[in-house]
Amino acid sequence: MASTPLDLVLVSTPIGYLGSGRGGGVELTITSLLRGLGQRGHHMHLVAPEGSRLPEGCEQVHLHPVAGEDQPSWQHADPDGPVLIPSQGVLPKLWERALDLASTADAVLNFGYDWLPLWLTPRQHQPIFHLVSMGSVARVIDALLLDLARWDQRRLAFHSRRQADDFGLPNPPVVVGNGFDLSRYALQVQTGGPLGWAGRVAPEKGLEDAVSVAARLGEPLLVWGLVEDPAYAARVEAAAPAGTIQWRGFLPTTALQKELGGCRALINTPKWNEAYGNVVVEALACGVPVIAYDRGGPGELVQHGVTGWLVPPDDCDGLLAAVQQLDAIDRNACRHWVECHASQAIFAERVERWISRGLAPGDGSISTCP
Structure with missing residues (x-):
């Protein structure tokens, strides 16, 4: 008070x-x-x-x-x-x-x-x-x-x-x-699950880089967020193998955190200087490690090797390599960071x-x- x-x-x-x-x-x-x-x-x-x-x-x-x-x-x-x-x-x-x-x-x-x-x-x-x-x-x-x-x-x-x-x-x-109201985000400690991406679907968010990683792994990418630029979304989808993108839409927090929490990682690929990176913290609050470009706010939020991995900007090979190191991340540490810094x-x-x-x-x- x-x-x-x-x-x-x-x-x-x-x-x-x-x-x-x-x-x-x-x-x-x-x-x-x-x-x-x-x-x-x-x-x-x-x-x-x-x-x-x-x-x-x-x-x-x-x-x-x-x-x-x-x-x-x-x-x-x-x-x-x-x-x-x-x-x-x-x-x-x-x-x-x-x-x-x-x-x-x-x-x-x-x-x-x-x-x-x-x-x-x-x-x-x-x-x-x-x-x-x-x-x-x-x-x-x-x-x-x-x-x-x-x-x-x-x-x-x-x-x-x-x-x-x-x-x-x-x-x-x-x-x-x-x-963030942490009572609205449940920690999920399982380590499996798909890869996820969340944010406004617009060019400055770099969805195509996350899609390319999923395509190279031969697995789907769950995508949450408002499609702000439908033409851009269509181009990204057309450039990937059919079924790579699973559009989940813009969801309220209760539904988003439940689905996002089941992911083994969130990939964050901004092409511009993000002011903060809300979806990064939302993922961490659910215990989901984040693989992010070391650009803008996400570069201050992700603790390299502790809550996820920071990758040089626009380095898709680096994103792929980081996905293969996710077993080193303790999902409890992800939640703990949010409790200490972003409640x-x-x-x-x-x-x-x-x-x-x-x-x-x-x-x-x-x-x-x-």
């Missing part, structure tokens, strides 16, 4: 309603914090696109649904492209509502990776904090993040150090990781500490004037 409960306004991603799966890992992050901060006694309002649902166990949170058109994702935009906001876009409407609520709140916590909330931050009396969800994908965002860091870097936190390194920050970053409670405490320190008087724009 926090010594001084905070009144917080949380602003969800503008890329799909909460529960749609379109927000990717941000949805899991929001759910974890709603539960974790609630258990610590904080009072929360959640501003989210219309259609959003409060997760189970978050009945004390006040939900404020906002209608509007989804915001285009920066993830797939031209890195040198302009800022685009649809004429009926939900993004500015989310922030109109959030700033209204913020007049009686201690702070606003933003989860959307976009230009508008970053631009608003130094121009508002209400303190706005940003849990940055991606690495560098657009120069206009990079420049704005750096300007904000120079103004008051206490407003920013990141999921991993490798993610933060993308932005050339003037000071060491606040790194909060992520958190919902630990994550909520880190975020609480970050915001509380940012609100405290001292150097920076949030401090009260003498």
Whole structure:
């Protein structure tokens, strides 16, 4: 329980309603914090696109649904492209509502990776904090993040150090990781089972590399996640022997962890600088070793030779060799790492500490004037 409960306004991603799966890992992050901060006694309002649902166990949170058109994702935009906001876009409407609520709140916590909330931050009396969800994908965002860091870097936190390194920050970053409700993940200690892969099915996730490993082994690969790019998914499937990919779809946590926990390994093959790697931790929570490219957040999450194996980026031969060393991994060690480093409670405490320190008087724009 926090010594001084905070009144917080949380602003969800503008890329799909909460529960749609379109927000990717941000949805899991929001759910974890709603539960974790609630258990610590904080009072929360959640501003989210219309259609959003409060997760189970978050009945004390006040939900404020906002209608509007989804915001285009920066993830797939031209890195040198302009800022685009649809004429009926939900993004500015989310922030109109959030700033209204913020007049009686201690702070606003933003989860959307976009230009508008970053631009608003130094121009508002209400303190706005940003849990940055991606690495560098657009120069206009990079420049704005750096300007904000120079103004008051206490407003920013990141999921991993490798993610933060993308932005050339003037000071060491606040790194909060992520958190998981471990009561929802069952440890499965059997060592057999198929290989698995999980994530949004899109080119930057590198599904084709995991498929190639399964094909060389002559066995199926179970694939979970939202098919964000159907043309890409079709190309990957067509390039592999028939039946290699077993599409499992986008599943809620209860169903996902049950199936994923039966795998002998999760293969994680990002082609970009992943901010964290939620599916890596979800697998480890089930006792499933992870074989991952040593790139971005997964390179900080997997303990080489203890909870899985790290492979040089884009090295499919290395992935294959690692599959053949899985017997050396103790599945209990995988679960133990998550309990020590990525529980919902630990994550909520880190975020609480970050915001509380940012609100405290001292150097920076949030401090009260003498």
